[in-house]
Amino acid sequence: MLGRNPKQRTCDSKTILFCPYCGTKLDSDAKFCKHCGSPVDRTETEPFQAREQEYAGKMIKCPACGEDIPSFTAVCPSCGHEIRGSRATNSVQELSYKLEHTSSDKAKANLIRTFPIPNTREDILEFMILASTNIENSYQPEVSEAWSVQFEQAFSKAKIFYGDDPKVWECYNLYLTKKKQAQKRMEQEQKRQHFEQRISKIEKIFQSxxxxxxxxxxxxxxxxxxxxxxxxxxxxxxxxxxxxxxxxxxxxxxxxxxxxxxxxxxxxxxxxxxxxxxxxxxxxxxxxxxxxxxxxxxxxxxxxEKIYAGLSSKEVEGKNYSEIVDHFKQQGFTDIKTEKIEDLVTGWLTKDGEVENVTINGLSDFEKESIFEPDAKIVVFYHTFK
Structure with a gap:
């Protein structure tokens, strides 16, 4: 068996040889490939031919740790970070917008049936809630049936990826309840239409x-x-x-x-x-x-783990510092300090113990609805005698 000439690559004045049969890197004095055993003919060398690399698709990485994420992954296998998708959330919102601006029931049903079910947990839950609600709210059997079909598809996907999540089953129970209500409403609608048809027949009889x-x-x-x-x-x-x-x-x-x-x-x-x-x-x-x-x-x-300030930066000014300290303690803050502002003359413009200002994590401007961690650093500055 005659051997083929090995492929060559020159890098930093060195020639790197590769097996022409399987592509394995060869030793400099190799006569046979150590991987496939094929003979290597060194009498002639073919022109340099670079090996090409192509990518078949996108590589998705965890935003928390940077590890590669396989397709349809709910949680990063390396760090446990939950994988979420903003595009899917936007697509659910876009579907709602398109349905609001579509008048034809057939077109609505087609939009619903062709909507791609998202993969992330939060988006699947949002879509399942949306579908359940619209199954009940839709007055057209074709549209209601389209929502039902899509819900079943979303639920099947949710069971595969998030079967242990109790919220998936809460959504399913909600769907069953809404579907029963929708069936009752459809029956009432059919009775109403039947009543209108009878009235129309009576009208034609009298007109004749x-x-x-x-x-x-x-x-x-x-x-x-x-x-x-x-x-x-x-x-x-x-x-x-x-x-x-x-x-x-x-x-x-x-x-x-x-x-x-x-x-x-x-x-x-x-x-x-x-x-x-x-x-x-x-x-x-x-x-x-x-x-x-x-x-x-x-x-x-x-x-x-977060709490309200309870008082704004404007509301604390002029009050007694002990009252302000007690307030923040009652709110649940744990790191509260006081700083004296010693005045040469206290009592004319300011009172002893009067609060000048308060800072929370260095912020001197905050609202009573502002939210902070319990261990946020609070400093109460107040006036006193020198």
């Missing part, structure tokens, strides 16, 4: 018998009543929406009480009156939503 005054009179009465009857389904729809939002509000409050602030925030963001019933109704539910979100933020701080 114009020679008889009594049927014509009855038909006229029915025609007068029909507009009022048409208002009833709209009113019922609004009442149903109000009931849905009330139930949603109760669910948010329950999550807050249980300390599940993540689910509470996701659910609270779904409290939107899109029934177009009235501006007053929309403003009412907007106010309720904002109030709940504010409550969630406050509760997160109370049970978390």
């Amino acid at each position: 018998d114009k020679g008889n005054a009594i049927p014509a009179l009855i038909a006229a009465v029915i025609l007068l009543i029909i507009p009022f009857l048409m208002i009833i389904p709209s009113s019922i729809s609004h009442m149903t929406k109000e009931h849905q939002l009330e139930n949603l509000t109760e669910e948010v409050q329950t999550y807050i009480e249980d300390g599940n602030f993540e689910m509470a925030r996701i659910m609270a963001n779904q409290i939107i009156d899109d029934s177009n019933w009235s501006d007053e109704s929309r403003q009412k539910w907007d106010s309720i939503r904002e109030s709940l979100l504010e409550s969630i933020t406050k509760q997160e701080i109370l049970v978390g």
Whole structure:
């Protein structure tokens, strides 16, 4: 068996040889490849031919430790950092925006069915909540079915990657509840449409018998009543929406009480009156939503590792320093110091013990809603006699 000429590469005045069969690096005096055993012919050398490298795709790295992350990874295998995706979050928001500006039910269903399910935990949960809510809110079977199909797909993916996460199953239980409610509402809608069809048939019957005054009179009465009857389904729809939002509000409050602030925030963001019933109704539910979100933020701080200042930098000025020290202790701060400002004459312009200013982590300008760590460094500067 005749050997092929080895491939050559020149680097820093040295020639590096590679096996022409398998590409293994060869020793300088090798006659056979140590990897595949093929003979190497050194009588002739082929022209230098650089080895080419190509990349098949993108390399994703952990933002915390820099290690390579495999596809569909929920948590970095090296440091445990949770992998999140801002693009997926934006895509969910973009889907909501497109649906709001799409009037055709067929187009809406197509948008929903072709939406790519995100991979990260927070985005899958957000999409599952969005799908569950819209399954109940949609008045068109085609759109509702599209949401249901997409939810099932998202849930299947969530079980694979986050099957041990209790929030995945909370979302699934929510979906089952919303789907039952949607089925009941669909049945009511079908009954309403059936009622309208019967009224239409009665109207045609009386219109065909114009020679008889009594049927014509009855038909006229029915025609007068029909507009009022048409208002009833709209009113019922609004009442149903109000009931849905009330139930949603109760669910948010329950999550807050249980300390599940993540689910509470996701659910609270779904409290939107899109029934177009009235501006007053929309403003009412907007106010309720904002109030709940504010409550969630406050509760997160109370049970978390951060606390409010409680007083603004303007409010502490002029008060007795001991009162201010006690206030910050009650708020939960642990690193509080006092600094004297010794005046030549105290009592004319300032009082003994009067606070000049307070700094928190070096900040002399803060609001009472400002949030700090419990061990934030607080210095109270106050006036006293020299």
